[in-house]
Amino acid sequence: MNISLNLGMKSSLKYLLPVGMIAAFLTGCGMTTSTSVTSPVTVGAATKVSGIVMGGQQPVGGVSIQMYTVGTSGYGSAATPLGASFSTTSAGNFTLPAFTCPTPGALTFLVGTGGQPIAATQTTAAVTNPNLALMVGLGACSTVGSSYINVNELTTVATIWSLSPFMTGLTSIGAPSTNATGIKNAFAAINKVVNTTNGLISGPALPSNATLPIAEINTLADILEQCVNSGGGSASDSTDGQTTGTPCGKLFYLTGAPTNTIAAALYIAKNPALNVAKLNMLRSTSPVFQPVLSVNTPPSDWTIAISYSGGGLSTPQGVATDLNGNVWVANSGNSSVSEFSSTGAAISGTTGFTAGGISVPYALALDQSGNVWVANSGNNTVTKLAATGATGTSYSGNGLSTPKGIAIDGLGNVFVSNSGASTFSGFTSAGAALPSSPFTGPSAAIGIAVSPH
Numbered sequence: 001m002n003i004s005l006n007l008g009m010k011s012s013l014k015y016l017l018p019v020g021m022i023a024a025f026l027t028g029c030g031m032t033t034s035t036s037v038t039s040p041v042t043v044g045a046a047t048k049v050s051g052i053v054m055g056g057q058q059p060v061g062g063v064s065i066q067m068y069t070v071g072t073s074g075y076g077s078a079a080t081p082l083g084a085s086f087s088t089t090s091a092g093n094f095t096l097p098a099f100t101c102p103t104p105g106a107l108t109f110l111v112g113t114g115g116q117p118i119a120a121t122q123t124t125a126a127v128t129n130p131n132l133a134l135m136v137g138l139g140a141c142s143t144v145g146s147s148y149i150n151v152n153e154l155t156t157v158a159t160i161w162s163l164s165p166f167m168t169g170l171t172s173i174g175a176p177s178t179n180a181t182g183i184k185n186a187f188a189a190i191n192k193v194v195n196t197t198n199g200l201i202s203g204p205a206l207p208s209n210a211t212l213p214i215a216e217i218n219t220l221a222d223i224l225e226q227c228v229n230s231g232g233g234s235a236s237d238s239t240d241g242q243t244t245g246t247p248c249g250k251l252f253y254l255t256g257a258p259t260n261t262i263a264a265a266l267y268i269a270k271n272p273a274l275n276v277a278k279l280n281m282l283r284s285t286s287p288v289f290q291p292v293l294s295v296n297t298p299p300s301d302w303t304i305a306i307s308y309s310g311g312g313l314s315t316p317q318g319v320a321t322d323l324n325g326n327v328w329v330a331n332s333g334n335s336s337v338s339e340f341s342s343t344g345a346a347i348s349g350t351t352g353f354t355a356g357g358i359s360v361p362y363a364l365a366l367d368q369s370g371n372v373w374v375a376n377s378g379n380n381t382v383t384k385l386a387a388t389g390a391t392g393t394s395y396s397g398n399g400l401s402t403p404k405g406i407a408i409d410g411l412g413n414v415f416v417s418n419s420g421a422s423t424f425s426g427f428t429s430a431g432a433a434l435p436s437s438p439f440t441g442p443s444a445a446i447g448i449a450v451s452p453h
Contacts, residue, residue, distance in 0.1 A: 049096040051110075051149030052088070053134060054199060055117040055228040056288035059092025060132065063115035065151075067099060069106040069141060070166070070183060071174025079171050082108060082141070090119060101141030107187050108144055109137045109159065111170050112151055113260065117229045131232040131248050133170055133260035135159050137190040150199030153221035153228060154289060156265060158194035158203070161304045162186050164269040170262040185325055185342050192306060192344070193217065207344045209310040217304060219293045220268070222283035224261050227251045234259070241278050254278055272302040311338035312352020318363035318406075320372070322387075328372050330361035337364065337374060339389055348389055356383035356392020362404040362446075365414070367429060373414050375403040382406065382416055384431060395431040399423050399438025405448035417445040424448060 053063045066085040071077030083099030101108075112134045118127035136155035138144050160167065166183050167173045175183040190196070191205035193212060202212050227233075227248040235257035237249025245253060252258055254275040255267040268279065280298035293299060315333030322328065325342030336352030360378030367373065370387035380400045385392040402420030409415070412429035424441040426434030 049145045049149070051094055051096075051151065052092045053094070053112050053115065054092060054150065054152040055132070055134075056153065056225040058117065058119075058229065059088075060112075060115045060117045060134075060228075061088055061090035061092055061119060061126075062128070063088040063092070063094075063112040063132070063134075065094055065110060065112045066171075067096065067108055067110050067138075067144075068171060068173070069102060069108050071172070072177055072180075074174060074176050075166055076168030076172045077174030079109075079173050088112070088115065090116075096144070104140060104142035105184075106141040107137075107139060107183060108141045109135060109173065110149065110151060111135045111262070113170075118231075127231045129228065129230060129232040129248075131234075131252075131260050132228050133262035134228065135170065135262055136196050137163060137187050138196065139187050139191070147197045150196060152199040153224040154194050154199055154201060154217065155190075155196055156224060156262065157217055157220045157304075158190045158201070160262065160265045161269050162189040162193065164266060167266060169266070170260065181325065188343060189306075193304070205343060206306070207308070209308055209346060210344050211307050213299075213304060215291045215293050216299055216302070218287070218289035218291060219280065219283060220265070220302065220304075221289045222287040222292055223251065223279055224265060225288050226282055226284055227261050227264070241275065242281065247282070250282055251279075254282075268302050273300075276301055306344065308340060308344050308346075310350065311340055311346030311348045312336045312350060313338050314352075317361065318375075320364050320366050322366050322370060322372075328364055328366065330364045330374060332360045332362055332377070335359045335361065335376075335378060337361065337372060337385060337389065353385060353389035353392075355390060356385055357381055357394035358383050358385070358392070363406045365406045365408045367408050367412050367414075369412075369429075373406055373408065375406040375416055377402045377404050377419070380420075382414065382427065382431075393431065395427060398425045398427065398433040400425050404446045407448045407450045409450045415448055415450060417441060417448040419444050419446050 053060045064087055067082040068079035069082050071079050084097050088094045116126045116128050120126035134151050134156045136151045137159040163186050166175050191203040194201050194203050230247045233246030233248035235252035238245025238253040241250045241253040251264050255264040258264045277298040281295050314331045316329045317332045318330035320328050327340045329338040335358050336354050338352045339347040358374055359376040361374045362377050363375045365373050372385040374383040381394045381396045383392045383394050401418040403416045404419045405417035407415050414427040416425045422443045423438040426437040
């Protein structure tokens with residue numbers, strides 16, 4: 001997953017829903033090169049998996065809906081249709097036809113396009129919107145029949161912001177088999193943001209130690225709602241994205257001239273710092289989803305971050321993710337290391353891990369055995385912390401001087417940058433000094449990285 005820290009300011013951790021072209025391995029957390037193959041599972045129409053498509057607070061009739069499983073040949077690879085397409089009733093309701101899961105764990109999502117967001121009345125004709133596109137990520141195929149499905153702007157925002165590095169279009173969502181865990185974790189993020197049963201935030205998987213930027217998420221949904229509940233339009237309708245054009249025309253003008261609301265939302269997710277203030281002004285003066293951001297107070301960008309607390313966090317400085325998707329954080333404020341699961345649950349208790357002489361740590365890195373190596377600026381040591389966090393071994397000497405950066409190469413050798421001595425130290429995986437170590441380094445070096453070549 002993509003992680004950022006409030007460095008040196010707050011005792012909290014942020015999980016950024018994947019943004020733009022950030023490397024997919026950050027989103028993926030734990031990668032895997034193996035997949036399990038099980039027999040297909042058929043879900044019959046008799047199960048009557050049902051749901052509704054809503055544009056804001058009103059149902060949308062005549063929406064064409066298709067369920068898909070994600071692609072497996074690469075990032076943004078073509079998704080596979082699952083079962084037959086179908087349409088919502090005039091009241092926005094639907095029942096899934098029979099479908100067969102290729103495997104129980106195949107990741108699925110629904111896409112709805114077109115339809116009539118404004119129904120016919122005695123005095124007006126129905127309004128059809130060819131640019132309407134909404135979606136919801138459902139997760140494992142075998143669980144699809146376990147609950148009601150709500151498709152609206154909030155489920156669309158939660159799905160797109162969670163899956164954006166795996167997504168290039170409304171039916172192009174996928175990952176290579178080597179990052180099956182990554183896309184699975186991204187789908188899990190959807191249920192932290194939104195409840196796909198009732199279409200509201202927060203999601204049922206949001207841990208008790210986590211908070212969401214609710215006003216920002218609602219504002220994004222309200223921006224889409226203005227286009228969804230209209231007769232459609234194109235980017236050419238507007239000359240500036242503000243004073244002229246249809247609601248869809250304004251949105252599309254500011255988001256790279258797409259032709260549907262999913263593509264517009266994906267553009268914002270991948271380019272969160274573009275046209276922020278103008279987009280913020282597109283919502284209705286009576287927004288459907290509330291609370292919202294003030295039209296005069298836009299965010300710095302449209303990144304969505306889930307903030308986590310607990311686990312011993314105290315002036316966090318460095319962060320790393322292990323192969324299981326667990327997140328490790330170096331806490332300089334209380335000389336500890338925190339660990340969080342891929343769902344954000346604190347594993348390290350209320351005070352963090354302190355074994356192995358951890359002292360004012362500024363950086364950490366994980367080796368291929370799952371050990372956590374910590375650079376301790378407070379006592380000029382490095383700690384090799386066991387994967388459980390319960391035990392640790394301290395190593396000193398070898399030129400260590402206020403170490404603040406650490407990296408591990410493919411052989412398991414550990415390299416540490418010494419901000420106090422303008423050198424970097426090298427250790428074997430057993431903690432012994434590498435030959436000729438310490439090495440001459442740049443003045444007051446803090447960060448360090450190891451080239452894969």
